[in-house]
Amino acid sequence: AHQFCLPRSQMEDLISGVKEELKTNNVPAAVRQIQEYLEKESNTPLNIAVTGETGSGKSSFVNAFRGINNKDKGAAPTGATETTMYVTPYLHPTYENVTLWDCPGIGSPNFPADKYLMQIGLKEFDFFIIMSADRFRENDVKIAQEIQKMNKKFYFVRSKIDHSLKDEEQSQNDFDAKKTLACIEKNCIDGLRRSGIESPQVFLVSNFELHQYDFSRLHDTLERELPEHKRNALLFAMPNINLEIIDKKKEAFRSKIKYYALLSAAVAGVPIPGLSITVDITVLAGVITQYVFGFGLDIPSLERLSATTGVSFNDLLDVIFSPLAAVKITNGLILKVTSQLAGSFTLIAAEEACKWIPVVGIPVAMGFSFTSTYNILKSFLDMLALDAQRVFERNMIRMLWCTKHICFSKNSSYVFSLYFKLILFIYTRRDRQKGKGRKRSEKEKRKKRREKKQKQNKGQKRIIKE
Ligand SMILES: Nc1nc2c(ncn2[C@@H]2O[C@H](COP(=O)(O)OP(=O)(O)OP(=O)(O)O)[C@@H](O)[C@H]2O)c(=O)[nH]1
Ligand SMILES: [Mg+2]
Structure with missing residues (x-):
């Protein structure tokens, strides 16, 4: 399993820094520290050179x-x-720490092979992709x-x-895609071996x-061979090409939740009423924004996805159920949405009340704070991961119609299950059209959800004012 451990000391520094600020009642400084920490987290540079x-x-x-x-x-x-x-x-x-360096072609009059690397410079490239549309040639080697x-x-x-x-x-009369792929790979490998590249x-x-x-095998290999601190940068920048990537992102996010819960508990240890909620909401908003960006569920990412896959933006919105995807996340929205989560507000209220019970109060409040932050983050992470999955499925269904050789990728078994879903979908729709189905058609429901999302987007300004 993918495990990304936060450097403990950094989180300890943050917790003690935040507590110091809160002791002097300086909430804005505490909030700023948390926001800076969250920003720093996704700042590991990754530089990929693409040549050939x-x-x-x-x-x-x-x-x-x-x-x-x-064409964008x-x-x-x-x-x-x-x-x-x-x-x-x-x-x-989305992740400006990840840079792809587009290089000119090797071996053109302007870039002769022997001067190429000197001309492009090695910079801080983490690795090189050497690309060929045919077999690899002398220049590539x-x-x-x-x-x-x-x-x-x-x-x-x-x-x-x-x-x-x-x-x-x-x-070819007896064309077999799988064999052709194996043959191309072998041909490339043999050529490279003959030219002196060992394995x-x-x-x-x-x-x-x-x-x-x-492509997904390339990602697995890069992930294995990159230094540990760079893996996160690569993973989050990866497009959601299969369910495995979505799961890996979810696991990477999940493994950090306990640290944010610890931060929240530490803040609850400061006996000033109302502080804990302000800080908790800042943490929640920051972390959930990371989830939304990581899963590509922010509006610009969805628009880009729609442009590359040809699935309309509204069709993508139709499969997004979470109230926090495809909207701008603000503290007001987080407050509103968490209050709708069963149990979470009771815990927050209980935590506030506990602080005022002498001796046992503070530790109990800290326990409540840990549990509520942990549960809220986990619920939203689950919701957003499911949305990412549904968006991926929606695109795959479209790909089914457009791609001929889809069964030769890692997504193969999944694609077959999608076929069944699709057939089921067509059948249920037919039933509904006959008037036997549910009262409100799927289409209406989707329209309602879309309208709600648009309203939510419009309502943002109002929430901020409040
Ligand atoms: N079918 C297909 N066409 C591709 C693929 N990759 C690139 N092309 C096409 O190949 C042509 C060249 O692609 P570029 O990405 O410009 O190639 P390049 O290596 O950057 O070329 P230079 O900048 O001139 O060195 C374009 O017309 C692309 O649309 C691919 O995977 N499949
Ligand atoms: Mg080019």
């Missing part, structure tokens, strides 16, 4: 990894002719050997696999279908 010969799909890979369509405004320019002329950094749209000399890691990515499969299907790893990828083929 011209036209191999480097810029398209940079865009795909960032969840951006080649902020996309790295792509094209059939030599396009990228300078080493260009592209920040991840030269670069790999240079990178190795610098003690850096590199990974070979064979791109445009969708294209290769289509070509093969058109030219090359090759990942087959389509930049237009990251959920397919080897």
Whole structure:
């Protein structure tokens, strides 16, 4: 299982800092400390260089990894002719600590292979992706050997696999996608071995279908080989290409909940009424915002997803049930939504009351505070992870219609279960149309939910004022 441990001392420093501020009744300073801590947490830099010969799909890979369509405004320019002329950094749209460096093609007159690395500079690259749309050539191997000399890691990515499969299907009578993929991989590996790379790893990828083929294996490998403190940065920047990634994100978030609960308990130990709630709400708002961004459930991420997958934004909103996804999170909203969670407010009220019972009061209040923060965060994490799953399913259903070779990815068994869901969905809809189903149709329900979400978005300003 994925375990990310927070450096204990940092959290201890935060707790003692917050307690100090609260002793002098300086709530804004305490809140600021918490917000700074949360920001710092997602600031580990990760720099990925994408290189390879011209036209191999480097810029398209940079865009795909960032969840951006080649045609979008902020996309790295792509094209059939030599396009990228300078080493260009592209920040991840949600996690600006993650940068993809789009490099020019190796071996063009402007970038001869022997001067290439010197020209692009090694910068602080954590690893290199060496990309080829065909077999890897002398220039790719030269670069790999240079990178190795610098003690850096590199990974070979064979791109445009969708294209290769289509070509093969058109030219072979006994076309078998699985065999073709194995053959392409073997061909690349053999070529690299012959050129002097000892045990090359090759990942087959389509930049237009990251959920397919080897992209998720590439992520697993990177995750294994990256230093521990960088893994989180990579994981959260990853697009939700399968359920496993969503689960990993959830687990990474879950493993931290106890520390926030400890923070909340420590604050409850300061005997000033009302303080604990103010700080708790700040912690909740900050952490839940991290969940929303991590799962790609914020509005800009959903819009980008809609642009790349072709599923309309409203269709995505239809499968999002949590009141905290696809809205701007404010303390007011958190207060409102947590009050609707069964039990949580009773615990918060009990905690406040307990503080005033001499001797036993404070420890009991701390216990209540720990439990309520823990439970609230866990409930929202579960809810948002489920939303992320449903959004992923919604996209997969669309992909089913558009992709031919979907059964050769990690999502294969899942895709079959989706087929069943889809058939079930069609049947229940038919029943309802006949008037045998429930009173209110699914469509109406969805419309209501969407309207509610829009209202919620509009109501934000009012809540802030309050
Ligand atoms: N079918 C398919 N086409 C791709 C894929 N990746 C890139 N392409 C297309 O290949 C062409 C070149 O892609 P780019 O991403 O511009 O390649 P590049 O390596 O950045 O090229 P330079 O900047 O010139 O070095 C574009 O027309 C892309 O749409 C892929 O995985 N599948
Ligand atoms: Mg390019």
